Amino acid sequence: MRIYDQGSVHWQPTVALNWLEDETFFSVCSRHHVIWGSPDAMTTFRGLFQSEGNSLPHDFPHSLDALRHPMRAVLGDPDVIISRRTIFPFFRPFQSQEHIQAALNIMKGLQLGSIKYKLGLVTGRFGAEHPLKACHACIDADINNHGTSYWHLCHQYPGVSICPIHKQMLQESIHNRQWSGRFRWTLPDKGDLTSWDFAGFNSITQHALLQLSNSVLDLAALGNVRSFDPFIVSSVYRNTLQEMDFLNSISQKAAPSLAKYAALLQPYHSLTSLPHTAQKARTYIEHLVRNPRGHSHPLKHLVMINWLFGQVRDFIDAYDRAKAEKAEKAEKAEKAEKQSVQFGRVGQYLQFEGSAESTETLPQKLKPKVLKPHTRSEILRRLRKGTPKKLICSEFKLTISTVNKLLRSEALVKKAWTESTHNKTLLKNRSEWKSLIKKHPNSSAKLVRSENPKLYAWLYRNDKSWLLKETERLPTGRTGNNSKVDWALRDEALEALLITKLNEDPCSIRSSKVSNKDIYTLAPELSICLKSRNQYPRTRALLQKVKNCHQPSKLH
Template sequence: MKADMEPQLPNSTGEIFSSYPAFLPLITDGETLFSWAARYHRLSGNSLAKQSSIQLFGDRRAGLRHDFPSHLQKLADITQGQIGNAETLAYERTLFGFFAPFQDVQGASNVLSQMHGKSVEKVKSALGLLPSRLGAFFPLKSCQDCIRDDLRKYSVSRWHLEHQWPSVWICRSHHRMLHALKRESQPRDLRRWLLPEDLKAEEWTGLATSSGAMKKKLVWIAELSAHIAHLRDQYFDHQLLRYAYLLRAKDRGWLFTDGSVRLAQVRQIFLKYLGGLDELPGFEMIRSVHAEHGGMLGLLMRQYDWRRHPVKHLLLIAFLFESVAEFDATYERVRQTNAQGGTDALEGMIGEVWKFELKRLVEFERRSLSGAALVLGIPLCVAIRVAKQEGIEYQKRPHVLDATLKEKIRKMIIEGLGIEEILRESEIKKTLLREFMSRDPALRDAWRMKDFERRRNNYRTNFLELIDRYRGIPVKRLRKVSGNGVSWLHRNDREWLTENLPHMKS
């Protein structure tokens, strides 16, 4: 190479590229800063990786940190902003944009300052990665089809930023599982400028091909990751995120009336939905949900003061929500509710409005606590606890029946009302009702007959509707229809069943 074409160190004004514009390649859509610098290194003719790093970043190793490089302000000055200013480079060309929305304003500013400056030694700690147990190692990843397409289009391959996000293990363009650089081939700071095409087959770790259903879920996680990673200058409040999760769980029927999570049920559904992904690197925390305390689910849906890894949030969001728009709308609703009414309004939105209804039923409608609990559909023990906490005055249920109440109960028994209805109307304990009925065998037997007739009529009506709806199908298939009642009728009303289904086999 001629002497006047050899790359030189920046001059005092940092205008190396005004003299050598060919050394500054265009940065392409979705390309990482490390990828762009690797392409620059190839064009520069430099023999040593540190030479290109010094020319671009003013430091021999700054640019070789593919995840969180330092000296970004120096790079922006040297390139005269032609590939973006320091902040844009951090958000749009490094992993910072993925983690930033889960920081607060001060935390994000602190990390940006380090990346703009000379040292990023504390960046991963500041982002909360070191105590997260997920580690702070981010392997370079690529899609084999993207490599082929890039070589055809650009004559060189690239590292796509989206593929590098910790939550992404599939290419959204090709629906192909990503390959990752083996750890032994990738020390903490790379020693060479790598492009995907430079790697040998044995340097890649290929992931097993997932089923179509699993791929669909991975694509959804990747879409969600892309949306959140582009929320520049927008930061999630972790407590508001928790309320957004709870509100969505409430919509799905996964909360008790008091707003607490039906954790056993949610764990089971979560593992059915995402359990097959726990073999992917960085997704191992899914296994923690097997624990009785719920693992990552419990940590995200209960109140804690410290941040959680973004991957945990993304997995839970992907599980709870059907679309990006649905998540955004739910979070915005929570944010506005908090702005207008604070924590009390949030608690009311999730489920604690029932406390006010309990007070109204007991103090104004003069219902017993047990009767109010039945109306609200909450356990009596919960109603008692809340009544004591809120100072709700209530009368204990009678342990002795007076003549008026006895007559009221007797009439309901003769009418054949259900047990729950009798308890609700009389506001007595179930044990007291059982004791009352046991003292009068004739009354008890009369109620049993009425109860049998009521249930028999319900089963008959339901069965006639069933055979009309599924006209012509065999009895064997009818038995598989939920709530068919065939077994009960076969045991208790076989003659009627035979008359209405003459060809039924015994």
């Protein structure tokens, strides 16, 4: 059936397809392209939207406010489409409300703009590209049940590598990639999918990938109803590490454990950025347990959550408990503050025992009085030693104004009291800082500081030279962008991968001209690796050889 009218200059479609189960917005748009018989991508786009565009990103669509009325009547309004038919809900729980609203406005607007940068995907080390993914078994089932294949939303989330229905490895589409040329409306086709062999992973890795895939889907299901305070999240991580006896020995226990877990996930190409050494794992942990400065990629949190809790549900239980405890403490502090205002600015809370009639036990307000000579001498002696003013007020039944007046009249005593008080505070705060370092012996200065920011601030203002000497002895916590990267080994591995792919499918390069697209279709990870322009010389040489030979024999 062909609905597009070639003779109409201002053709507007009247047929709108309904949703299929778990279908993405890009998928239903692609089905319209097929059913309408549109001659090109631009015609379909302008049939869907009252806009001059010609392409639509499959992960974060835009122009939703410009959706034509017949489409909107069937598919729903922009908010419904975003929340139910895109991968955006997966990114919401760990994101700020400001960035969420900005992203929603961008998707409703006419240009996608910097949405991936705002969500932290460009710098998140998990990649900003989200290839279309499909399951072979789902394709067969959908064609049998609906007469067409389509893109399932549950397959498209980053980190989902296994179909939750058939437990098969998802395959990536070669279309609409950074290296695949112009945009096209497309539906799943086995011939357009890369080949990933799930059986090639050992059973432990298969289980870890399935566990992560399930956690991604659990988080996405919560995306429209939950959001997590980053400060409470970091405290949950710290408390859990403390319970596991990991917090005080991140380097000795926690880091090797996380690196071992991450190694199970790294065989999957989109997770290769996970820490593979204890040093990098330690940095990974410290970044998530310190007081946050920004928002991390959801996958970074999920790897941490799966490692610590095993599943998202247990993390949420711990988060809700921590949130309730924080609210309870805030409520108690508010009540205490109200009570202190009611009972005067004495600086102490009055505790009552018995009934409400015990108000006669309130202390009477003290008044300034003339001091006897021997009393005055004793008070001055105590002040020279740095005795706290409140203690003197309590022992000698004086008001604070009397003590302050006495100090003003004795300049030398005031100077001695100030110096003594400062020295006592200095020694006390130094001792507290050393205790923190003992508590976190292998942590960086940033992590130690995050445990008690006020203490660090006081020492920085009043004892800076001592503090800097102490912090210089601590690990920096930095690994550097290229720390301990064995580029030669990576080059050998990538070259071996390419040789394997070429030998498995030699027919794919038997053409008069071999393009980058042909090569990247065989091994999609090449496009990411070769962005490091000064690395992978052996792989680049092999690529050049393949392009020059056109029909190479078996490569070795």
